[in-house]
Amino acid sequence: MKRQLFVLFSLLLAAALVLTACPGAQPAAPAQPAAPQQPAQPAAPAAANPKADAAAAKGLTELANAYKGMYKGTVVTMTGPFTDEDAVRFDNSVKEFEQETGIDIQYTGSKEFEASITVRVQAGDVPDIVDFPQPGLLGTFARQGKVIPAATLVPESWLKQNYLQSWLDMATMPGADGKPAMYGVWHRFNAKSLVWYPKDNFDAAGYKIPTTWDELLALQDEIVADGDTPWCIGIESGAATGWPATDWTEDLMLRTTSVENYDKWVAGELPFSSPEVKRAIETFAKIWNDDRMVYGGRAKIVTTFFGDAPTPMFEDPPKCWLHRQGNFITAFFPQGVQYGKDYGVFYLPPVDPAYGKPFLVAGDIMAAFRDRPEIRAVMQFFSTGEGIKGWLAAGGALGMQKDVDLAWYGSDLERDIAALVNQATAVRFDASDLMPGEVGAGSFWREMTSYFSGAVDLDTALAEIDKSWPR
Amino acid sequence: MTAQAVSRKKHGVSWGQVFVNVTLILLVLIWTIPTIGLLISSFRTRFDIQTSGWWTVFPHRDWVTVEEFQPGPEVDRDGVMNLAGAQGTFEEFRAGITLPDGRRVLWIGNKRIGRVAVQERQWVMNTNFTLENYQEVLGGKTFEVKQPDGSTITVQGSDFSSAFINSLIVTLPATVIPILIAAFAAYGFAWMKFPGRRLLFTMVVALLVVPLQIALVPILKDYVRLNLNGTFLGIWLAHTGFGLPLATYLLFNYISSLPRDILESAFIDGASHFTIFTRLILPLSVPALASFAIFQFLWVWNDYLVALIFIGASPDSQVLTQRIAEMVGSRGNDWHLLTAGAFVSMLLPLIVFFSLQRFFVRGLLAGSVKG
Amino acid sequence: MDEFTETTVQRHAPIEAREVKPRGPLDWMATNLGRILIALFVPIVTFLVLYWGFQFLRASQAPKGVIAIVAIVWGVGGVALLYVVANWLVEQLGDAWRSRLQPFVFVGPAIAILFWYLAFPTVRTFYLSLLDRNAQNFVGLANYQAVFTDRNMFIAFRNNVLLWIPFGALFTVVFGLLVAVLADRSRYERLAKSLIFMPMAISMVGAGVIWNMIYAVNPNIGMLNAIYTSLTGNQPVAWKAASEIAPWNNLFLIVVMIWLQTGFAMTIFSAAIKGIPTELMEAGRVDGANEVQIFFRIMLPYIRGTVITVTTTVIIFTLKIFDVVQVMTGGQFGTQVIATQFYRELFTNQNSGYGSAIAIVLLIAVLPVMVYNLKQFSEREAF
Numbered sequence A: 001m002k003r004q005l006f007v008l009f010s011l012l013l014a015a016a017l018v019l020t021a022c023p024g025a026q027p028a029a030p031a032q033p034a035a036p037q038q039p040a041q042p043a044a045p046a047a048a049n050p051k052a053d054a055a056a057a058k059g060l061t062e063l064a065n066a067y068k069g070m071y072k073g074t075v076v077t078m079t080g081p082f083t084d085e086d087a088v089r090f091d092n093s094v095k096e097f098e099q100e101t102g103i104d105i106q107y108t109g110s111k112e113f114e115a116s117i118t119v120r121v122q123a124g125d126v127p128d129i130v131d132f133p134q135p136g137l138l139g140t141f142a143r144q145g146k147v148i149p150a151a152t153l154v155p156e157s158w159l160k161q162n163y164l165q166s167w168l169d170m171a172t173m174p175g176a177d178g179k180p181a182m183y184g185v186w187h188r189f190n191a192k193s194l195v196w197y198p199k200d201n202f203d204a205a206g207y208k209i210p211t212t213w214d215e216l217l218a219l220q221d222e223i224v225a226d227g228d229t230p231w232c233i234g235i236e237s238g239a240a241t242g243w244p245a246t247d248w249t250e251d252l253m254l255r256t257t258s259v260e261n262y263d264k265w266v267a268g269e270l271p272f273s274s275p276e277v278k279r280a281i282e283t284f285a286k287i288w289n290d291d292r293m294v295y296g297g298r299a300k301i302v303t304t305f306f307g308d309a310p311t312p313m314f315e316d317p318p319k320c321w322l323h324r325q326g327n328f329i330t331a332f333f334p335q336g337v338q339y340g341k342d343y344g345v346f347y348l349p350p351v352d353p354a355y356g357k358p359f360l361v362a363g364d365i366m367a368a369f370r371d372r373p374e375i376r377a378v379m380q381f382f383s384t385g386e387g388i389k390g391w392l393a394a395g396g397a398l399g400m401q402k403d404v405d406l407a408w409y410g411s412d413l414e415r416d417i418a419a420l421v422n423q424a425t426a427v428r429f430d431a432s433d434l435m436p437g438e439v440g441a442g443s444f445w446r447e448m449t450s451y452f453s454g455a456v457d458l459d460t461a462l463a464e465i466d467k468s469w470p471r
Numbered sequence B: 001m002t003a004q005a006v007s008r009k010k011h012g013v014s015w016g017q018v019f020v021n022v023t024l025i026l027l028v029l030i031w032t033i034p035t036i037g038l039l040i041s042s043f044r045t046r047f048d049i050q051t052s053g054w055w056t057v058f059p060h061r062d063w064v065t066v067e068e069f070q071p072g073p074e075v076d077r078d079g080v081m082n083l084a085g086a087q088g089t090f091e092e093f094r095a096g097i098t099l100p101d102g103r104r105v106l107w108i109g110n111k112r113i114g115r116v117a118v119q120e121r122q123w124v125m126n127t128n129f130t131l132e133n134y135q136e137v138l139g140g141k142t143f144e145v146k147q148p149d150g151s152t153i154t155v156q157g158s159d160f161s162s163a164f165i166n167s168l169i170v171t172l173p174a175t176v177i178p179i180l181i182a183a184f185a186a187y188g189f190a191w192m193k194f195p196g197r198r199l200l201f202t203m204v205v206a207l208l209v210v211p212l213q214i215a216l217v218p219i220l221k222d223y224v225r226l227n228l229n230g231t232f233l234g235i236w237l238a239h240t241g242f243g244l245p246l247a248t249y250l251l252f253n254y255i256s257s258l259p260r261d262i263l264e265s266a267f268i269d270g271a272s273h274f275t276i277f278t279r280l281i282l283p284l285s286v287p288a289l290a291s292f293a294i295f296q297f298l299w300v301w302n303d304y305l306v307a308l309i310f311i312g313a314s315p316d317s318q319v320l321t322q323r324i325a326e327m328v329g330s331r332g333n334d335w336h337l338l339t340a341g342a343f344v345s346m347l348l349p350l351i352v353f354f355s356l357q358r359f360f361v362r363g364l365l366a367g368s369v370k371g
Numbered sequence C: 001m002d003e004f005t006e007t008t009v010q011r012h013a014p015i016e017a018r019e020v021k022p023r024g025p026l027d028w029m030a031t032n033l034g035r036i037l038i039a040l041f042v043p044i045v046t047f048l049v050l051y052w053g054f055q056f057l058r059a060s061q062a063p064k065g066v067i068a069i070v071a072i073v074w075g076v077g078g079v080a081l082l083y084v085v086a087n088w089l090v091e092q093l094g095d096a097w098r099s100r101l102q103p104f105v106f107v108g109p110a111i112a113i114l115f116w117y118l119a120f121p122t123v124r125t126f127y128l129s130l131l132d133r134n135a136q137n138f139v140g141l142a143n144y145q146a147v148f149t150d151r152n153m154f155i156a157f158r159n160n161v162l163l164w165i166p167f168g169a170l171f172t173v174v175f176g177l178l179v180a181v182l183a184d185r186s187r188y189e190r191l192a193k194s195l196i197f198m199p200m201a202i203s204m205v206g207a208g209v210i211w212n213m214i215y216a217v218n219p220n221i222g223m224l225n226a227i228y229t230s231l232t233g234n235q236p237v238a239w240k241a242a243s244e245i246a247p248w249n250n251l252f253l254i255v256v257m258i259w260l261q262t263g264f265a266m267t268i269f270s271a272a273i274k275g276i277p278t279e280l281m282e283a284g285r286v287d288g289a290n291e292v293q294i295f296f297r298i299m300l301p302y303i304r305g306t307v308i309t310v311t312t313t314v315i316i317f318t319l320k321i322f323d324v325v326q327v328m329t330g331g332q333f334g335t336q337v338i339a340t341q342f343y344r345e346l347f348t349n350q351n352s353g354y355g356s357a358i359a360i361v362l363l364i365a366v367l368p369v370m371v372y373n374l375k376q377f378s379e380r381e382a383f
Helices: A002-021 A050-057 A061-067 A084-101 A113-123 A135-143 A156-162 A165-170 A199-205 A213-225 A243-256 A259-267 A275-288 A298-303 A327-332 A373-382 A386-394 A412-422 A437-452 A458-468 B003-041 B046-051 B090-095 B132-139 B161-191 B197-207 B213-226 B232-256 B260-268 B273-284 B286-301 B305-311 B320-327 B337-357 C002-031 C035-059 C064-092 C095-128 C142-149 C151-184 C189-201 C204-214 C223-232 C249-274 C278-286 C291-302 C304-320 C323-328 C338-348 C352-365 C367-378
Strands: A075-080 A104-109 A129-132 A172-174 A180-182 A185-191 A194-197 A344-347 A358-368 A426-429 B060-069 B081-083 B086-088 B104-108 B115-124 B142-146 B152-156
Touching: A050 A061, A061 A084, A061 A373, A075 A113, A075 A373, A084 A104, A084 A373, A084 A386, A084 B142, A084 B152, A113 A135, A113 B213, A113 B305, A113 C338, A129 A135, A129 A373, A135 A172, A135 A358, A135 A437, A156 A165, A165 A172, A165 A426, A185 A327, A185 A373, A185 A386, A185 A412, A243 A259, A243 A275, A243 A358, A243 A426, A243 A437, A259 A275, A259 A426, A275 A437, A275 A458, A298 A437, A327 A412, A344 A412, A358 A373, A358 A412, A373 A386, A386 B142, A437 A458, A437 C338, B003 B337, B003 C151, B003 C189, B003 C204, B003 C249, B081 B090, B086 B090, B090 B104, B132 B320, B132 B337, B161 B197, B161 B232, B161 B273, B161 B286, B161 B305, B161 B320, B161 C064, B161 C095, B197 B232, B197 C095, B197 C367, B213 B232, B213 B305, B213 C095, B213 C338, B213 C352, B232 B286, B232 B305, B232 C064, B232 C095, B232 C249, B232 C304, B260 B273, B273 B286, B273 C095, B286 B337, B286 C189, B286 C249, B305 B320, B320 B337, B337 C189, B337 C204, C035 C064, C064 C095, C095 C352, C142 C352, C151 C189, C151 C249, C151 C304, C151 C338, C151 C352, C189 C249, C204 C223, C204 C249, C204 C323, C249 C304, C249 C323, C278 C291, C291 C304, C304 C352, C304 C367, C323 C338, C338 C352
Parallel strands: A075 A104, A075 A129, A358 A426
Antiparallel strands: A129 A358, A172 A180, A185 A358, A194 A344, B060 B115, B081 B086, B104 B115, B142 B152
């Protein structure tokens, strides 16, 4: 008996030994390029450093000092929700900065970001800088007084100079004392008011890109008359099922009412059951609830994974012709499809010319939980176009900093999208990301899903959302 | 016992054997189908997984296009059309018109850029298999990153060996330590008298239901204070703490059901509790220890959240589950890699199960019946 | 019965004989002058060794394989060593103190860890449940009032108590027992058990991928709909999401849980069945009982304790069920359960007061199971 027990333990140990003996077990390949880089040259005299001078001219003292090599050997830890390819691109985009300043930026991304950052902030184990994909979550920590106000880290005058006011407004939230202040620096964004289409087939069929809502409706009817379904729509996304429906709602809100009403709606002053919100939803629900308009019919909308939704567009010939989604959706397109040939993109047309050409966006905001000179330098770096330049070249991000040059974009697609955003008359952030979690990441998704799955009618769904708003 | 009784018994056994095996095979089959589906999917490309069922890799009857042509502009798409020997409207052709010889004529696409296919029912197999999913999971992804100056550099994502070792370092002690502690406690609850015994046992059962998420913040706080954060000891203890209620409860069930007279006679012979425990109870509890070892091993091996909180997600300390979760991409765009990832990560638990299965043996208690 | 007792004594006599020798040196030491010195010295050395190991592990730049082995030996060996040393210390004391303290050597470490890792956090959670969403102001029982009036929580309770426990727990236990009993009589025992066990080894995300494929609406991908549409000719059904079959769409998630957890029940039942003395069953057969009677009259009573344990454990699993729901539907389409609501409040909604209250309610929900177990426990006699 004792022998068997012994065998049990030695078995486990033996497994470990065998694995250790594997060549793969040697710590030879730490593949992430995160190793601290020594600066290429010793700290040069301050005078001969153009980057330091440029930063100093903008009033970015710590950034200038960093370029002079004053923070060499320091470490700034970061965390955020992006991993995998995006993490590689981020590492790549700060590589040059790390080499020139000697500051080591250690980024670790994680899935389950919400849970892990909540636990770590509350337990006092938070990294220096955190990348938040939603200002809402940041707002919670700002209210608890855990976040350093952005103006302490980056001169406010520079922020005002380098960002549109609407971005600064979106970074402003109440702190522990209840007074509103900016609590983060915007780093990158993605554009949402976009419609994707299978370009070569679209052209071959002789369809025209619509520039007004009526033209869009006419195009739909044309496609239906030709025997196809115009739209590919899918809103399934596991725990987040329903969010694409909230994006449509926001896009139509911006197109059927004023931005002032949109802002009121975000703030909870304009209820969901108001005629404005209802009209916005009904405008696109006319499309969604029509089995002739949606590939697979209305029933499939709530059960199609949002990433799989555009796939039928790339079959030959296409099974659907239009797909409204943010620019990240290209990551889900079948391998090998090319922009300009297999697919194209246009701006979701305005409904009422009175409301101009608004653009719906979402983005990542950097917030600091500690205040050290090198952290200031990194935050100041992120507030400049230089801070996003490497990522723009690699693709997968758009920069909202005013000193971003369109030529920096590594792909035609993103350059074209950035140009579309530049033409916008107003930019508004994804409302569901700004609303309290109960609504923006809860009842709004849930009730839209219930409505489009046919479980409840629109009035009931909207009333439920209003009820869940925390007062 | 008469000969009649013996023959009846034999008869019953053979029929029983058939019944046992048939039921078992049926159950096993139902249980295995999803796993087989996952296994097959892990060898298919993302596009194939999205567009056709995994069972199409088996021979089945399906329509196969034998002839295809582009209908000319002279064909009136809004009226009745004559195509490939069939006659009908656009809608009828889209649904497929069956010819007298069993073939069907199908319009693919819309009126503007459609084409007409003549199809035949044939036996087909979808055998477009790939090893790419496994290559990416085992060897790491390759990223091509374009630089501001227009050049492209290639970054090789970390392969899975380091995550595998990390998982092992975390899992082995996090399996053995709670079993050891729980076995002592289970023996204490089962066979020792001490004040507060009932109350403490109630607590063990009650704590079974506590969701571990509530413990993350206070424990991490303590770890930061004790400088235990990010250490292996920290995560072993965490898994020990979270696994202990169930371990104690299950082992208590087993150890308390051991025949009382075995212990009694050992006491009469002058053995101490410690001796009885190490020399008698532990060896007799091998099946229970082994079965709990399997579960604890699995839970820790497949854990994501506890590892994320207590040892972080940096590339050189991350465990296998984190590695695989990361592979699906920032937006879950590479979810098809989970199929291969699931099999890679399930290999070791299965080996553990197979090797520990031999401890589920009959007859450890042979010769001693509850009396 | 006499016969059995006799065998027992015979079987274990050698153990006792071996035991006498190691006690010799201890006794000798106990009478020696160095006794006190050693009693101090041993724990100090133990502590130093363990501490040194910890420091080595933290600071070491050694290859990962070396660290792995040192870590495993240090961790597992360290714990074993602590028990041996603690027990040794207690055994140095007089009989009265020894019998008083020894139980705590056995259960003490477990209790200490349970307090640290679960009991104190539970108390803290209770405290938080009386505060508001930012844990700043005292709000009394308002969160509990909210828990019991929230429509979503009502659905979650219904799903947990009326669907998951009756269907999920029942079928898991029944299938687990069935497979364990059948496999025990089959030549293919190992294979069958391994295949039933396999789902347990699949990570939840992997299981989510395959079950989402099985339930997919598109009959080209979804196996269930492929079968359903070809058999009935009906339109495909959104099994997880369809509002027309609510609340029975929960059953499709419960199937996933049964598929995953039957291996758990089977393994424990199997171990218990192996412990049934063959003599007992042979005796039953000789008396002319058929296999069904043997199962109900001999096996089931014999493994009664195990049945209670497994049922308790599986009921608690189903009460705590989280990952299946989170991965399959995220708690949408009326499939939310207590644990997904808890997770959502705590992390997504950042409402620590409300989330904590849900966790405490979960604890109260398990009271009946606890009381039953305690009754079983009280009937025990110890030494």
